[in-house]
Amino acid sequence: MAGSEFIFQTAATNVGGPEGVSYLGDGSFSTKVTHPPELGGSGEGLNPGNFLALGYSTSFNFTLARIMKAEGLDGEPMTTTTVELQPDSSDNGFKLAVRLEVAIKGMERGKVQALADRTHAACPYSKAMKNNVDVTIAAVVYESLA
Known part of the structure; x- marks a missing residue:
């Protein structure tokens, strides 16, 4: 991998492709995976989009909480x-688009938007998406997400 210094490392494996199982190398998580119904799958398991949504929302919120604490x-x-x-x-394949809706309980939307924009510049997932994925960020009222 690029660079030999790291703070954290994890590994995940998929066996069986779109009708298989994905799991973390440390054994802490395992799940059935399937294509979503829109792609002809059963939808009975998780799909790569689900994993990306979970990971990105978590990483973004971790980064936002760190900035708020600082x-x-x-x-x-x-x-x-x-x-x-x-x-x-461009290649008759697929591409991703992502929308992040960010709220902070008790904080007005303008301040939330400013924090969300700064978080986007610092979040590891956002950095990975930069110039590759269309990402939009919107501050919303906290209660609309709860």
């Missing part, structure tokens, strides 16, 4: 990530 800000942050699989006319 600035002495109070409030409960919440991030909802919507992942879309879209047709990609």
